[in-house]
Amino acid sequence: MDFPPWMQRAIQARLDEVTVQIEHDPELSRVRGETDKAFEALFASQDVEQTPEYIEWENLYIVSKGIENERLYMQGLRDGIQLTASLLGQSMLVERGNESD
Numbered sequence: 696m697d698f699p700p701w702m703q704r705a706i707q708a709r710l711d712e713v714t715v716q717i718e719h720d721p722e723l724s725r726v727r728g729e730t731d732k733a734f735e736a737l738f739a740s741q742d743v744e745q746t747p748e749y750i751e752w753e754n755l756y757i758v759s760k761g762i763e764n765e766r767l768y769m770q771g772l773r774d775g776i777q778l779t780a781s782l783l784g785q786s787m788l789v790e791r792g793n794e795s796d
Contacts, residue, residue, distance in 0.1 A: 709774060713766075713770045716770075720762075720766065722762065723759060723766070726755060726759040729755050730755040733748060733755050736748040737749050
């Protein structure tokens with residue numbers, strides 16, 4: 696099922712809005728700061744993948760991506776539930792209007 700263009704634009708606009716909110720999330724900013732510091736320390740040595748700095752950076756990167764993905768998922772879930780409830784509500788109003796005819 697393809698969504699109409701206006702709905703695709705609305706979904707994209709909401710995704711952009713949520714992405715901006717997540718980008719400014721204090722917890723994610725803190726973790727990203729730690730990730731950036733660990734990444735800088737990573738290149739101070741020769742054998743990068745075997746260093747504790749790399750392992751620390753990799754762990755922090757995974758955590759930051761996990762937080763970001765969790766926030767995106769939860770907001771998408773909330774938006775989907777809200778959209779579904781709204782569409783069902785509209786559908787019920789239309790059905791009630793048709794029954795009274």
